[in-house]
Amino acid sequence: MHSANLGTIDYVILAIYVAFVIGIGFALRRYLKSSSDFLTSGRSIPAWVTGLAFISANLGALELVGMAASGAKYGIATCHFYWVGAIPAMVFLAVFMMPFYYGSKARSVPEYLKMRFDERVRALNSIAFAVMTVFASGISMHALATLLNQLLNWNYNHALWICSAVVLVYVLKGGLTSAIYTEVLQFFMIVLGFAPVVYLGLRDVGGWGAMNQSLQAVAQNPAALNLGTKPYSADAWTSAWKPLLGGPTANPMGVDIFAMVFGLGFVLSFGYWCTNFLVVQRAMAARNMGAARRTPLIAAVPKMLFPALVILPGMIAVALTSMPNKGYRIPPPVLSNAAYDKAAAVVKDPGTTDPAAAVQAVSTALGAKLNPEKVNALVKECGHLSDTQIKDGLYDAVTEYDYNGVILSLVKKYCPPGMLGLALTALLASFMSGMAGNVTAFNTVWTYDLYQAYFVKNKSDQHYFRMGQAITVVGILLSIACAYFAKRYNNAMDIIQLVFSFVNAPLFGTFLLGMFWSRCTGTGAFLGLIGGISTSAVVHGFTVAEGKGGWLAQALSMNPVYTFPSTMAQNFWLAALAFVACFTLTLVISLLTSRTKTDEELKGLVYSLTPRLKDDEKSWYLRPAALGILLLACCVVLNLIFR
Amino acid sequence: MGLDIRWPIGLMFSLLGAMLVIYGLATSANAELYQRSLDINVNLYWGLLLLVFGGSMLAMAWRGSRQPNGPEAQKGTGNPEATPR
Numbered sequence: 001m002h003s004a005n006l007g008t009i010d011y012v013i014l015a016i017y018v019a020f021v022i023g024i025g026f027a028l029r030r031y032l033k034s035s036s037d038f039l040t041s042g043r044s045i046p047a048w049v050t051g052l053a054f055i056s057a058n059l060g061a062l063e064l065v066g067m068a069a070s071g072a073k074y075g076i077a078t079c080h081f082y083w084v085g086a087i088p089a090m091v092f093l094a095v096f097m098m099p100f101y102y103g104s105k106a107r108s109v110p111e112y113l114k115m116r117f118d119e120r121v122r123a124l125n126s127i128a129f130a131v132m133t134v135f136a137s138g139i140s141m142h143a144l145a146t147l148l149n150q151l152l153n154w155n156y157n158h159a160l161w162i163c164s165a166v167v168l169v170y171v172l173k174g175g176l177t178s179a180i181y182t183e184v185l186q187f188f189m190i191v192l193g194f195a196p197v198v199y200l201g202l203r204d205v206g207g208w209g210a211m212n213q214s215l216q217a218v219a220q221n222p223a224a225l226n227l228g229t230k231p232y233s234a235d236a237w238t239s240a241w242k243p244l245l246g247g248p249t250a251n252p253m254g255v256d257i258f259a260m261v262f263g264l265g266f267v268l269s270f271g272y273w274c275t276n277f278l279v280v281q282r283a284m285a286a287r288n289m290g291a292a293r294r295t296p297l298i299a300a301v302p303k304m305l306f307p308a309l310v311i312l313p314g315m316i317a318v319a320l321t322s323m324p325n326k327g328y329r330i331p332p333p334v335l336s337n338a339a340y341d342k343a344a345a346v347v348k349d350p351g352t353t354d355p356a357a358a359v360q361a362v363s364t365a366l367g368a369k370l371n372p373e374k375v376n377a378l379v380k381e382c383g384h385l386s387d388t389q390i391k392d393g394l395y396d397a398v399t400e401y402d403y404n405g406v407i408l409s410l411v412k413k414y415c416p417p418g419m420l421g422l423a424l425t426a427l428l429a430s431f432m433s434g435m436a437g438n439v440t441a442f443n444t445v446w447t448y449d450l451y452q453a454y455f456v457k458n459k460s461d462q463h464y465f466r467m468g469q470a471i472t473v474v475g476i477l478l479s480i481a482c483a484y485f486a487k488r489y490n491n492a493m494d495i496i497q498l499v500f501s502f503v504n505a506p507l508f509g510t511f512l513l514g515m516f517w518s519r520c521t522g523t524g525a526f527l528g529l530i531g532g533i534s535t536s537a538v539v540h541g542f543t544v545a546e547g548k549g550g551w552l553a554q555a556l557s558m559n560p561v562y563t564f565p566s567t568m569a570q571n572f573w574l575a576a577l578a579f580v581a582c583f584t585l586t587l588v589i590s591l592l593t594s595r596t597k598t599d600e601e602l603k604g605l606v607y608s609l610t611p612r613l614k615d616d617e618k619s620w621y622l623r624p625a626a627l628g629i630l631l632l633a634c635c636v637v638l639n640l641i642f643r
Numbered sequence: 644m645g646l647d648i649r650w651p652i653g654l655m656f657s658l659l660g661a662m663l664v665i666y667g668l669a670t671s672a673n674a675e676l677y678q679r680s681l682d683i684n685v686n687l688y689w690g691l692l693l694l695v696f697g698g699s700m701l702a703m704a705w706r707g708s709r710q711p712n713g714p715e716a717q718k719g720t721g722n723p724e725a726t727p728r
Contacts, residue, residue, distance in 0.1 A: 009662070009666050012662065013659060013662070016655065016658060016659060016662075017655070017659075020651055020654075020655045023651065024646070024648075024651055027646050027651075028646055031646075049648055181646065181648045181651075184648050184652065185648070185651060185652050185655065188652060188656065188696075192656070192692075192693060192696065196685055196689050200680055200681055200683070200685070203681060204681060413679065414679055414680055414681075415679065415680065415685075416670075416676050416677055416679050416680050416685065416686065417666075417676070418663050418666045418667065418670075418685075418686035418690075419663075419680065419685050419686060419689065422659065422663070422689075
């Protein structure tokens with residue numbers, strides 16, 4: 001409603017940042033000579049750089065905005081995405097999987113699949129991945145442009161095109177190296193830009209203890225703030241594990257402990273962190289095996305602490321909303337000025353004397369649910385109020401929340417000019433790092449796994465170098481097209497994202513068997529993957545959660561087989577079942593089919609056939625296993641502290 | 644690759660820090676401006692912190708550039724490298 005005005009200093013900060021990321025691209029231009037320099041950065045980067053890039057490529061705008069939203073909706077239990085999900089998976093990647101990715105000399109994850117299995121598995125994985133990265137970056141671009149448009153009044157098209165152009169310039173000039181280097185810069189920008197906002201927010205609510213107290217009051221009566229319909233126990237927002245142990249009805253996520261630990265912690269997280277080329281690519285660009293294995297471990301350190309930066313703001317926002325004297329509320333869904341005008345007109349002349357009917361009429365005009373008492377008060381008082389005052393009153397009376405607006409609303413609340421520029425630059429940096437991550441993964445998979453594999457084989461390296469550059473431009477244009485598509489057809493976008501979740505859910509089963517069981521065959525892997533994908537689609541089609549799913553049951557005009565307490569529970573269970581189906585099918589079909597690859601061919605690709613890496617002589621803090629155990633121990637301690 | 648990323652990071656944050664410190668000092672009398680940030684002159688203090696961060700990045704990059712065989716020389720050997728973390 002009230003947009004923040006940027007001062008000269010804010011624009012200067014933004015301009016300096018843009019100048020630096022573009023400058024890095026130009027500075028790296030002279031080192032680009034071959035397609036591998038451009039697409040895989042010639043495997044030459046130190047571990048601390050790839051480590052921070054690993055985390056930064058994942059820290060897109062959607063992650064930042066979405067985690068704060070979840071922090072507000074579910075409280076500290078959102079940390080499970082980090083302390084149950086990400087960290088163990090990152091340690092597993094470093095200790096067990098990286099030796100195969102890096103040691104096999106594969107240039108991408110699909111290429112590893114081709115070496116380990118056959119062309120079919122590679123084709124399935126690379127096509128799904130290429131399409132997914134374009135859509136993912138399109139969706140996040142749309143989300144960011146919308147946010148900037150709604151909260152800062154920036155032009156949607158300008159925001160979209162200018163941000164994309166900046167990313168295009170530095171990726172095109174410096175390739176993957178440039179994307180990785182700017183991701184490190186962006187990592188520091190994001191941390192240093194948001195930390196003061198979180199600090200000020202926490203100080204404002206009276207510190208950690210006071211925030212917890214108000215969240216406990218909220219948990220016992222979430223209906224007072226329209227955060228839920230039924231009361232929870234006091235620790236629902238402030239304990240990570242206790243509400244979960246009480247079953248799906250005792251926590252706002254509506255998730256049971258098995259779905260959390262197996263579905264999210266094992267299947268979804270390992271599937272993402274260990275097989276998604278977007279992040280794995282960063283580790284594969286490291287300068288040697290030791291650096292490649294340390295990449296996810298170095299990344300795990302900031303990742304473990306990120307909840308303080310990305311989840312805490314959501315909790316602060318809820319605590320602030322519960323304190324009437326702070327004059328803050330989680331922003332309502334953004335409604336057009338015209339809708340407010342229309343609703344204000346109805347307030348002045350409701351055309352009925354029945355209070356309930358008047359509220360209904362105003363609510364319809366505005367297009368949002370409203371607090372009846374506040375609307376009735378407005379209707380009574382409107383004679384003395386100006387139009388602006390009525391509209392402010394309506395804004396205040398909306399009882400729906402747009403959780404994705406939490407981060408920006410806090411930035412606006414606490415940042416004077418100067419800091420405002422820094423925090424907004426941080427938001428743009430997170431967006432650019434996510435987009436550059438998607439684009440660099442996309443151009444590599446397209447060039448090596450699709451173009452070179454199926455369309456134009458055996459050309460000179462310069463040919464693929466130019467192809468890589470051309471497809472970078474195409475990839476960004478396609479993402480922009482997807483952003484407009486998302487703007488136009490929001491529902492279509494939901495369906496596309498759903499399809500991707502089907503495709504991704506079983507993937508880890510294939511990798512697990514492929515890497516640790518030499519008997520696993522290409523046919524087994526291919527059919528197992530298809531079986532897993534179909535399983536997730538069928539499970540989704542026959543179960544419902546919050547009105548989602550059940551489309552197959554509906555088509556066959558029967559009742560859904562099962563109703564999940566929340567869509568999150570549905571997602572976790574879906575992944576768990578898809579994984580089990582893929583794992584079992586791959587196992588059985590592999591046993592029924594004959595091997596096509598000899599032990600010799602699988603050397604370096606499968607655990608039992610690969611000589612163990614000797615890292616005894618290194619000092620302990622460089623050994624992946626020792627570091628991994630240390631990280632897991634820290635993770636357990638964090639879980640215990642916030643249990 | 645030939646570029647040490649600590650140079651641009653150090654330069655950028657030193658520059659941003661210096662700007663925020665100057666802006667913070669110039670606006671320190673403006674109490675209204677800092678009402679939002681709970682009456683703390685965040686530009687000044689956070690600017691100082693950015694200066695320290697940027698300065699230490701520059702110092703590390705400078706030290707790195709003085710080592711004749713930088714990390715690049717160790718490519719493929721698996722030796723521990725001279726990195727800040």
